[in-house]
Amino acid sequence: MQIDGVMARQMVLTALEGVPFIQPGDNLVEIILEALEQSGLELMDGDLLVLAQKIVSKSEDRFINLKSVHPSGEAVELAGQTGKDARLIEIVLQESERVLRVRPGVIIVKHRLGFVCANAGVDHSNVSQDEQGDRVLLLPENPDGSAARIRAQILAQTGVPIGILIIDSFGRAWRNGTVGTAIGLSGLTGLLDLRGKPDLYGEKLKITRVGLADELAAAASVLMGEADEARPIVHIRGIPYLPLDGSLAELLRPESEDLFL
Amino acid sequence: MQIDGVMARQMVLTALEGVPFIQPGDNLVEIILEALEQSGLELMDGDLLVLAQKIVSKSEDRFINLKSVHPSGEAVELAGQTGKDARLIEIVLQESERVLRVRPGVIIVKHRLGFVCANAGVDHSNVSQDEQGDRVLLLPENPDGSAARIRAQILAQTGVPIGILIIDSFGRAWRNGTVGTAIGLSGLTGLLDLRGKPDLYGEKLKITRVGLADELAAAASVLMGEADEARPIVHIRGIPYLPLDGSLAELLRPESEDLFL
Numbered sequence: 001m002q003i004d005g006v007m008a009r010q011m012v013l014t015a016l017e018g019v020p021f022i023q024p025g026d027n028l029v030e031i032i033l034e035a036l037e038q039s040g041l042e043l044m045d046g047d048l049l050v051l052a053q054k055i056v057s058k059s060e061d062r063f064i065n066l067k068s069v070h071p072s073g074e075a076v077e078l079a080g081q082t083g084k085d086a087r088l089i090e091i092v093l094q095e096s097e098r099v100l101r102v103r104p105g106v107i108i109v110k111h112r113l114g115f116v117c118a119n120a121g122v123d124h125s126n127v128s129q130d131e132q133g134d135r136v137l138l139l140p141e142n143p144d145g146s147a148a149r150i151r152a153q154i155l156a157q158t159g160v161p162i163g164i165l166i167i168d169s170f171g172r173a174w175r176n177g178t179v180g181t182a183i184g185l186s187g188l189t190g191l192l193d194l195r196g197k198p199d200l201y202g203e204k205l206k207i208t209r210v211g212l213a214d215e216l217a218a219a220a221s222v223l224m225g226e227a228d229e230a231r232p233i234v235h236i237r238g239i240p241y242l243p244l245d246g247s248l249a250e251l252l253r254p255e256s257e258d259l260f261l
Numbered sequence: 262m263q264i265d266g267v268m269a270r271q272m273v274l275t276a277l278e279g280v281p282f283i284q285p286g287d288n289l290v291e292i293i294l295e296a297l298e299q300s301g302l303e304l305m306d307g308d309l310l311v312l313a314q315k316i317v318s319k320s321e322d323r324f325i326n327l328k329s330v331h332p333s334g335e336a337v338e339l340a341g342q343t344g345k346d347a348r349l350i351e352i353v354l355q356e357s358e359r360v361l362r363v364r365p366g367v368i369i370v371k372h373r374l375g376f377v378c379a380n381a382g383v384d385h386s387n388v389s390q391d392e393q394g395d396r397v398l399l400l401p402e403n404p405d406g407s408a409a410r411i412r413a414q415i416l417a418q419t420g421v422p423i424g425i426l427i428i429d430s431f432g433r434a435w436r437n438g439t440v441g442t443a444i445g446l447s448g449l450t451g452l453l454d455l456r457g458k459p460d461l462y463g464e465k466l467k468i469t470r471v472g473l474a475d476e477l478a479a480a481a482s483v484l485m486g487e488a489d490e491a492r493p494i495v496h497i498r499g500i501p502y503l504p505l506d507g508s509l510a511e512l513l514r515p516e517s518e519d520l521f522l
Binding site: 009010011012013014015017100101103106108115116169171172173174175176177178179180181190191192208209210211212214215216218219221222223225231239240250251252253258259260261 | 270271272273274275276278361362364367376377430432433434435436437438440441442451452453469470471472473475476477479480482483484486492500501511512513514519520521522
C-alpha cells in the first residue's frame with residue numbers, strides 16, 4: 001500500500017520550511033498553511049501537525065512584562081531560595097496549582113493545567129527583549145482549546161480533518177534530559193487503550209495504555225531542536241492508528257495512582 | 262538537499278517487513294539484514310535501527326522457566342501483596358537493585374541496570390508457553406553491550422556505521438500510558454548537550470540537555486505497536502544530529518539530583 005509516497009508501516013516527519021518569527025496577533029493558521037505550501041505538502045486525512053508551544057503562546061500574546069509584576073511575600077521567599085527574579089517566581093506561582101520542589105536555580109511545580117514541569121513552563125530564553133524591560137512567555141491559557149481552534153480553522157479552510165498537537169520540552173523523573181511532551185491536543189488520541197487485546201499467543205495483554213500523544217511529541221521534538229525556533233512546526237504522516245479525538249486529561253496520572261514517584 | 266529520498270529536516274521511520282518470530286540462538290544480525298533487504302532499504306551512514314527489547318532478549322535466550330525457580334521468603338511475601346506468582350517475583354527481585362513500590366498487581370523497581378520500571382522488565386505476555394510450564398523473558402543481560410555487538414557485526418558485514426537502539430515500553434511518573442524508552446544504545450548520542458549554546462537572541466539557553474535516545478525510542482514505538490510482535494525493528498533515517506557514541510548511563514538521573522520525584 002502506498003499513500004502519497006508513504007508506505008504502510010512508514011511514518012514521515014517533516015519540519016516545515018518558511019515559518020517566520022511569530023508575533024502577538026499573528027494568524028497562526030495562515031502561517032501554517034503557507035508553510036505547508038512552501039514545504040510542498042498537501043494535507044491529507046489523518047495527518048498530524050505538531051506545534052511548538054512557543055509559537056502558539058506568542059500568537060496568543062501570552063507575554064508578560066516583568067515590570068508590571070508585583071511579587072508576593074511567598075514569591076520573594078522562593079526567589080531567595082532559587083536565586084531567580086521574584087517577579088518571575090510570582091508568575092510561576094500564579095500559573096501553578098502547587099510548588100513541588102525548590103532548589104537553587106530550579107522550581108518544579110504542578111501546573112494549573114495538571115502536568116508537572118519546571119518553572120510552570122514560563123520561558124525567559126528565546127523571548128526577544130524589548131526596551132521596556134524583561135518579558136517572559138507563559139504557556140497557552142488552554143492548550144487543548146488552542147489545538148481545537150486551530151484544527152477547526154484548518155478543517156474549514158482546507159476541508160481536511162487533521163490532528164493538532166501542542167508540545168513543550170519537559171524534564172522527567174528518574175531520567176536525564178528533556179523530552180518533547182504533549183500539553184494540548186485535538187483530533188488525536190492522547191492515550192491508546194490496548195487493554196484486553198489478545199497478544200500473539202492469545203493471552204490478554206496485561207498492560208497496555210500507550211501514551212501515544214507523548215510518543216508523537218517526542219518524535220517531533222527530534223526535528224524541532226532547541227536552540228533554533230525556526231523549526232517549530234512538524235508535519236507527521238503515517239500514524240498507524242485511527243485519529244480519534246483526545247485531550248490532555250487522558251495523559252495526566254492522578255497522584256493517588258502514581259507508583260512511579 | 263536530498264539524501265536518497267529523505268529531505269533535510271525530514272525523518273523517515275520504517276517498520277521492517279519480514280521479521281520472523283525470534284528463537285533463542287537466532288542470528289539477529291542476519292535477520293536484521295534480511296529484513297532490511299525485504300523492505301527495500303539499503304543502510305546509510307547515520308541511519309539508526311531501533312530494536313524491541315524482546316527480540317534481543319529472545320535471541321540471547323533470556324528465558325527462565327518458572328518451574329526452576331525457588332522463591333525466597335521476601336518473594337513469597339511480595340507475591341501476597343501483589344497477587345503475583347512468587348516465582349515471578351523472585352526473578353524480579355534478582356533483576357532489581359531495590360523495590361520502590363508494591364500494590365496489588367504492580368511492583369515497581371529500580372532495575373540492576375539503573376532505570377525504574379514495572380516488574381523489572383520481566384515479561385510474561387507475548388512469550389510462548391511450552392508444555393514444560395510457564396516461561397518468562399528477562400531484559401538483556403547488558404543492553405548497551407548487545408547494541409554494541411550488533412552494531413559492530415553490521416559494520417563488519419556491510420561497511421556502514423549505523424546506530425543501534427534497544428527499547429522497551431515503560432510507565433512513568435505523573436503521566437498515564439507507557440512510552441518507548443531507551444534501555445541500551447551504541448553509535449547514538451543518548452543525551453544531547455545543548456547547554457551554553459546561544460538561543461535566537463544571543464542569550465545562553467538555560468536548559469538544555471535533550472533525552473535524544475528516549476525521544477527516538479518513543480518515535481519508533483509508535484510504529485512497533487504493542488499487541489503485535491511482527492514489527493519489532495524500526496529503521497530511522499534523517500536524525501539531524503551527528504551520531505556520536507553514547508550509553509544508557511547518560512540517561513539515568515541520580516536520585517540525589519532528581520527534583521521530579
